[in-house]
Amino acid sequence: MRSYSLIAPAKINLYLEIIGDASGGLRQRPDGYHELAMILQSIRLADQIDVRSISTDNIRVHCNHPQVPTDKTNLAYRAAELMVRQFPEAFAKYGGVEINVNKQIPVAAGLAGGSTNAAAVLVGIDLLWKLGLTQSELEELGGTLGSDVPFCVAGGTAIATGRGEQLSPLPSLDKIYIVLGKYRSLEVSTPWAYKTYREQFGNSYIRDTDNLAARANAVHSGAIVKAIVDKDAREIAQKLHNDLERVVLPAYPQVLQMREVFANQEGVLGTMMSGSGPTVFALFESQQQAEEVKLQVRKAILDEDLELFVTRTITHGIKVVSSV
């Protein structure tokens, strides 16, 4: 029986803009999603996923993290189920799949933890069953599981549009150092964040002049794309943007406070919330500066619930590390 071990990296959002429509409003799409313009970036913080064929004809998931379900609600399980549905002959030939998730990425954090696990299972089963799927076929399958899954398959640095599933790769950004902060017990619901944004800002998308002025200064994906092409970490950090901060930060004062603590540290190039939060990240030119700021934040926020990680940008998505 073959098995594969895969690295499944987390992502951060360098840019997240919720797009209005031609009438100046901001509505849900007919499918219930919101139209986005994002820039997604893979980071070194990762889970390890092991997939192996088993003689019984079922799917089994194990995970070392008590908060992560191992039943059909696990995104890794759903990815395996999708492969069984799509490739019944291969399933009949190779049998069931056992998946082990070694979780290192904080859960419900805005770091695409579940999505990257699903992406790894798609890649792993493609190898186990010798299907020879292309990256774009894997991305398309991933898109049916969640908006962030296609990016997790591809990895690196990319523009993501539509509901987040349409990707255009950007030149890769290696070795920008990052500190991540996440309160263990704090979770933000992604549907809640989008719904609240639409309800609060949807009708005033164009008419709200404050919003317009803020947008003219801050929201311009072209400027951050140029900074990425130029590999200018300082400029990238100046152009970070996330519309969802407008609803998540007021609702979660702890997250706002952490963001302010990060912003006031020496050496921080820029700071922002990732995705629908509540993780906040800060960017640095060197690992040493990142390690130093991690210590300073630890001293400034005396709360055992706060997890801090030093990590960095990477240039790849799902990676096979061993096969037996």
Ligand SMILES: C[C@](O)(CO)[C@H](O)COP(=O)(O)OP(=O)(O)OC[C@H]1O[C@@H](n2ccc(N)nc2=O)[C@H](O)[C@@H]1O
């Ligand atoms: C917040 C981000 O992580 C930023 O990268 C993503 O936009 C969310 O990606 P995800 O968790 O893979 O999202 P999905 O599983 O596809 O969607 C979860 C829920 O988020 C909301 N959602 C998501 C994406 C989108 N473009 N519009 C939405 O309104 C919907 O309520 C949806 O039911």
Ligand SMILES: Nc1ncnc2c1ncn2[C@@H]1O[C@H](COP(=O)(O)OP(=O)(O)OP(=O)(O)O)[C@@H](O)[C@H]1O
């Ligand atoms: N493989 C998985 N890893 C983590 N959480 C999972 C997984 N499968 C299902 N879940 C459930 O999904 C919820 C969201 O977890 P996840 O870590 O994927 O969120 P996230 O990082 O905010 O995702 P995104 O950034 O894509 O919105 C959790 O509450 C958890 O119970």
